[in-house]
Amino acid sequence: MKSGALLEHLASSFTEPVRDPLWGNIFLSPGLEALASSVPFAKLARIKQLGPAHLVYPGATHTRRAHSLGVLHMARRLCMALVARGGMDFVSREGLDSFLAAALCHDLGHFPFAHSLKELPLAEHESLTARLVLEEPLRSLVGATGADPEATAAIVDQDLGDRGDREIRFFRGLLSGVLDPDKLDYLNRDAFFCGVPYGIQDADFILQRVAVGPDDRLGIEERGLMSVESLLFSKYLMYRSVYWHKGVRAATSMIKKAVLLALGEAVLSPQDLYGLDDDSFYASLRATRFAPFALAEAVFEGRLYPVVLDIPFDEADARHRALLDLGSRLRIEGDIAELASATRSRLDPLGIVVDLPEPVSFETDLGVMVDGGSRKGGRAPTLAFAESPTVFSPPVVAGFARALRRVRVFCASSQEAVGKAALELLGKP
Secondary structure (H helix, E strand, C coil), X not given: CCHHHHHHHHHHCCCEEEEECCCEEEEECHHHHHHHCCHHHHHHHHCECCHHHHHCXXXXXXXXXXXXXXXXXXXXXXXXXXXXXXXXXXXXXXXXXXXXXXXXXXXXXXXXXXXXXXXXXXXXXXXXXXHHHHCCCHXXXXXXXXXXXXXXXXXXXXXXXXXXXXXXXXXXXXXXXXCCXXXXXXXXXXXXXHCCCCCCCCHHHHHHHEEECHHHCEEEEHHHHHHHHHHHHHHHHHHHHHHCCHHHHHHHHHHHHHXXXXXXXCCCCHHHHCCCCHHHHHHHHHHHCCHHHHHHHHHHCCCCCCEEEEEECCCCCHHHHHHHCHHHHHHHHHHHHHHHCCCCCCCCHHHEEEECCCCCCCCCCCEEEHHHHCECCECCCEEEHHHCCCXXXXXXXXXXXHHHCEEXXXXXXXXXXXXXXXXXXXXXX
């Protein structure tokens, strides 16, 4: 579709304002406004974006609904920037609308309490989102925006395949990548509500420097390279100061252990955890009266276990590698309890929680376009990000990931004894 027609659609169809503390006015089309007013979307207003992080950062009570609207806002602005530069001439209006609907709906299947349930044997939230999009009432609401519900679901959930569709492949790369609208919103939004400066991005500058590069992949002009470096460094600082703060990790790992034990003993099934918000999740746990849910109860009441061991994760250490398996992690918690009980009364393993965050990556396949991405006589060369003049060389990227990932042990009581036992079982020989 010609750029002028796409730009006209992006400019004139978005007439319904929503006031946002971060971005100011976010404009929706009437169809997207109806979608954002639906019952499934309203549930996102009852899920805190950062889960238990408000126990550490009291301002972090913003919701998945606000974030989803912000992602739509950034997705629309990103498309306007790319269309203006002639990078989306192959895109249809239906494809564009499908992408914008996907941006708005991308978190509809998200679990409560942020990533507390990550790593558990549950369906991916992208898969749950796609199911919702393809069922009523959302299917009709998504279609009413001008989008194709099948394409919208496929953009969110890569497991659905791309049907050989160029637009689906392209929009997937926009929705999930280094400079994606999701990341541009959550880094800025999370920093804003936590009251920290680390996640703030110059979104205006970034949007001035993006372009579509070879193979329909998003790229950045060489002059905008520092904006990618800023985003990667901000991501590192937000993980270090907010997402993986020891208090946040205590809450996350306590809830995860409670639910893991419940799934293992069939007190809960995966289906019991789908479609919940924060309050209904809490109510579901309380209703079972399962003893390990005392861990979750403690989190809900703000009684976080203190940390008694905090050491870097060493992938070469077999003891640390064992922690990658959640079942092994439970056994190691039992071993720590037994060793710590040698000179005192028996400690309950339920009061000991070992935490190891999932891997986080700072690598990027973003192309860096030399000379602004164009040159007389043909396209200018595009460098791989790692080959560009950036401080984020592979060793630096690997160092960031290593520095963040730590093994922590939290406990409810007998802290000195548990700390010594944990050090003996998990610390450096």
